[in-house]
Amino acid sequence: MVRYQDLQKTNWFFKLFILMKMIMKFVEIYKIQNDGTQRVMAVCKMVGETVVCEGEDKALIDNLKSEGIWDDSKTPPQKLFPKDGIRFLERLNFVFTSGYLNASQVKEE
Amino acid sequence: MKEFLKGLFEKKKQLPIPKKDQIQQQQIAVESSNSSEKKKKKFPFETPEEIILENHEKESNKPLNGGCNKTEFVEIKDDGSGIFKPKNGEDDCGRRNVKAGSYFRRERASYIIDKFLRFNLVPPTVIREIDGEIGSLQQFIPDAQTGFETSRSELILDKILCQQLIKLWIFDYIIYNSDRHQENFLVKLKEKKIYAIDHGLSFGNDYLKFYEEFFETPIPLEISDGIERFLSWKEGKELCEELLEELISPEEVKACMRRIERILKIIKNHGKIPRSAKNELVF
Numbered sequence: 001m002v003r004y005q006d007l008q009k010t011n012w013f014f015k016l017f018i019l020m021k022m023i024m025k026f027v028e029i030y031k032i033q034n035d036g037t038q039r040v041m042a043v044c045k046m047v048g049e050t051v052v053c054e055g056e057d058k059a060l061i062d063n064l065k066s067e068g069i070w071d072d073s074k075t076p077p078q079k080l081f082p083k084d085g086i087r088f089l090e091r092l093n094f095v096f097t098s099g100y101l102n103a104s105q106v107k108e109e
Numbered sequence: 110m111k112e113f114l115k116g117l118f119e120k121k122k123q124l125p126i127p128k129k130d131q132i133q134q135q136q137i138a139v140e141s142s143n144s145s146e147k148k149k150k151k152f153p154f155e156t157p158e159e160i161i162l163e164n165h166e167k168e169s170n171k172p173l174n175g176g177c178n179k180t181e182f183v184e185i186k187d188d189g190s191g192i193f194k195p196k197n198g199e200d201d202c203g204r205r206n207v208k209a210g211s212y213f214r215r216e217r218a219s220y221i222i223d224k225f226l227r228f229n230l231v232p233p234t235v236i237r238e239i240d241g242e243i244g245s246l247q248q249f250i251p252d253a254q255t256g257f258e259t260s261r262s263e264l265i266l267d268k269i270l271c272q273q274l275i276k277l278w279i280f281d282y283i284i285y286n287s288d289r290h291q292e293n294f295l296v297k298l299k300e301k302k303i304y305a306i307d308h309g310l311s312f313g314n315d316y317l318k319f320y321e322e323f324f325e326t327p328i329p330l331e332i333s334d335g336i337e338r339f340l341s342w343k344e345g346k347e348l349c350e351e352l353l354e355e356l357i358s359p360e361e362v363k364a365c366m367r368r369i370e371r372i373l374k375i376i377k378n379h380g381k382i383p384r385s386a387k388n389e390l391v392f
Binding site: 028029030032034036037038057059060062063064067069070072075076077093094095096097098099100101102103104105 | 169171173174175176177178180181182184190192194202251252253255257258259260261287288290291292293295306307315316318
């Protein structure tokens with residue numbers, strides 16, 4: 001973990017770079033319930049250069065890892081996997097859109 | 110006629126193959142309904158679920174979070190619920206060929222094809238206006254998992270579910286669905302039933318992704334029977350084309366009909382889709 005004291009010792013460009021790294025990017029995947037409410041089923045977040053997905057549904061997490069998702073903006077479409085990092089994260093919102101499982105846009109915290 | 114057609118499309122039942130005279134009766138019935146409603150073609154297989162979706166008052170609607178297209182959960186007064194996808198909430202989601210603003214019509218067109226071919230994969234889907242917005246409203250399937258929440262091997266190993274996946278594979282070719290992935294079908298494991306959803310990107314000429322696993326797999330007779338019955342029912346085919354032309358372009362309708370003929374020919378010749386036929390199946 002980066003400490004603020006460490007940041008103070010470095011130059012401004014490096015400080016900015018580290019701060020950018022500290023902003024966590026993530027996507028939430030929501031599952032619809034029978035009454036129409038949604039609950040967070042999984043969270044996929046950037047960890048370093050790769051994406052890590054966590055959630056209670058093992059099959060969903062396993063499928064995201066092993067099957068990946070399609071990037072249809074490319075011709076022919078390409079598969080993206082968590083190892084593809086931000087491209088995978090950004091594409092989730094385009095894949096999970098049926099209403100039954102919807103993915104948020106990339107959020108930051 | 111209603112009873113006969115209703116019987117043909119009842120859920121969870123293996124559909125009997127109609128005899129020639131039954132088909133003739135059906136044809137006559139469609140002809141007479143055509144003549145009485147020349148202006149707007151009536152969908153002959155309208156189910157009670159469709160009537161409810163189309164006509165019953167909306168109880169409430171909740172916009173759903175996430176997804177690049179707008180989706181809403183709609184509760185129908187006294188009877189069930191649906192997923193509403195308004196035209197104005199459609200986004201091209203990075204696609205090139207199928208234009209946003211036409212997805213809701215393609216959802217309905219896919220349902221019509223499903224009904225005419227008797228595949229029983231697509232939940233009842235209608236076009237209606239909710240709060241001044243037009244869009245597609247599809248019956249909500251409670252307690253369903255998406256394909257992403259199930260293990261693919263579990264589905265393939267189950268004979269009944271696997272046969273439905275093969276049917277889905279053929280269906281996707283017929284409607285030229287460029288957007289089938291694990292999130293776009295639902296599974297009810299206990300009932301051993303698969304539902305096909307999300308057909309907004311069908312009938313266009315986007316790149317078609319074929320699941321490789323079903324090439325060379327024997328095609329269940331039920332599938333070729335449904336297609337053959339449809340093609341041999343001239344008036345039904347014409348009616349289907351007319352209904353589709355209200356939703357998608359005449360070229361897209363023609364292309365769809367050609368694909369139905371082509372796929373049947375291949376199945377009849379080989380009993381399966383040979384891998385070598387892959388190139389002739391894509392644009």
